[in-house]
């Protein structure tokens with residue numbers, strides 16, 4: 194019962210998507226209907242033609258006008274069917290690209306903290322195969338569902354004018370198909386749901402194994418991991434086979450009903466022809482039409498699993514759309530950038546938690562001022578990164594708020610501040626050094642790249658690379674050391690020329706001399722901006738204007754340490 198309620202929701206969601214491509218769907222249905230009309234006209238004409246030739250000695254020739262009309266109708270049947278399929282495909286492809294775009298935008302608005310609740314492998318599978326599963330629903334199922342109504346009704350109307358017995362047989366057997374579909378539908382739907390769960394688990398398993406290859410090899414667990422993936426693949430194979438079994442059984446049963454019904458029509462007509470109580474033209478016409486009466490029902494049943502697959506994938510896609518949107522991320526882009534730089538950014542009585550229960554920040558009240566370097570220090574797990582996540586708008590406070598103030602104390606919109614972030618594990622994209630730096634400012638020239646690289650102590654190692662700024666960096670910066678990645682990320686953040694620069698462990702992984710140079714660089718870039726850094730490194734703490742000590746999710750101002758310099 195709960196399952197059916199869930200699928201009602203998905204059904205509504207999918208129906209909502211249909212509104213986006215209403216024009217294409219209507220075109221597909223209209224052309225499909227036109228094709229059905231042309232087909233019926235062709236059969237009526239053909240029956241007449243054969244009857245005239247066989248029983249009245251009127252052999253048709255190409256000079257007869259209505260032979261050309263018939264050929265024209267045949268061409269129209271094929272063309273309209275082709276165009277109907279094309280319009281359906283357009284609708285499907287458009288839904289796929291718009292849902293994928295929506296899902297990506299939603300993930301962006303949810304921000305990294307909320308997004309990390311879903312396993313990356315699952316998100317990947319959903320954004321690829323999950324979204325693709327919607328295409329056959331719109332391209333095939335919806336037009337087939339419409340044609341399943343139009344074509345049989347049209348044929349019934351023609352048969353009603355020709356023969357009452359055939360009408361009765363078709364009327365009795367036709368509805369068996371949709372009734373049967375509904376009966377097997379529930380079982381098939383449950384299997385489809387299972388198939389999607391297995392598939393997303395498999396996607397996650399692949400990604401984990403790929404990412405953790407080094408660790409797995411080091412701990413001698415590669416074979417275990419492969420075995421785990423093999424078990425997942427096997428579970429996926431089994432459930433896929435069950436889905437196929439139901440699909441084959443369904444179509445075999447439908448074939449049986451259809452063949453039985455056509456055979457009944459043929460037998461009834463045959464006996465009446467022998468008895469001389471029916472004419473050849475009517476018998477021939479009804480026998481031409483009977484398979485076409487069942488054809489849309491068969492097509493509908495063949496595409497019915499597309500509907501179930503789409504609903505099952507929609508259930509999983511709703512996990513993405515259910516991620517809470519961070520209000521700040523949602524506002525970002527909608528808000529023009531502040532013309533005035535913020536003088537200070539303040540957390541006011543902020544409480545925050547990741548799971549809605551355990552508070553990782555408790556009643557935090559602190560301010561970060563412009564032209565000053567504020568350092569957050571404290572034990573691992575104390576809540577420094579969480580406080581940075583709140584400042585950046587990735588983690589929404591459960592109570593309290595973050596506010597920005599201008600020079601005269603007037604409130605500014607936080608979403609309108611230009612922020613830059615150097616995370617603990619910076620992400621480098623597949624591309625060159627310059628491509629990665631230009632994520633901070635797409636139009637920056639080479640001179641600007643050199644300037645920020647020098648500031649972040651990255652210029653010397655970049656110039657030592659084979660192609661300097663044009664050196665490709667491999668997947669996630671795999672050709673660089675951890676410290677080099679961090680310095681590139683700092684350069685990229687500086688290139689953005691942010692109002693607020695947030696750094697999480699910017700000196701981690703650097704040799705002592707480089708760490709001091711980077712600490713000096715960070716100190717040097719406080720002019721005109723708010724700089725906040727979480728660190729365990731004394732060199733950076735020593736250069737701070739303000740040191741905040743974080744402990745158990747609470748923040749207190751710490752005494753200032755002495756400054757360390759490069760020897």
Ligand SMILES: Nc1ncnc2c1ncn2[C@@H]1O[C@H](COP(=O)(O)OP(=O)(O)OP(=O)(O)O)[C@@H](O)[C@H]1O
Nearest residue numbers: 306309547553571572573574575576577578579580
């Ligand atoms: N995405 C997350 N989901 C759930 N809990 C989290 C998440 N990130 C951090 N936490 C928890 O929040 C608490 C504070 O973590 P946080 O990363 O803020 O500490 P930190 O002071 O930055 O530590 P470190 O110095 O090791 O980086 C920890 O108990 C941690 O387990």
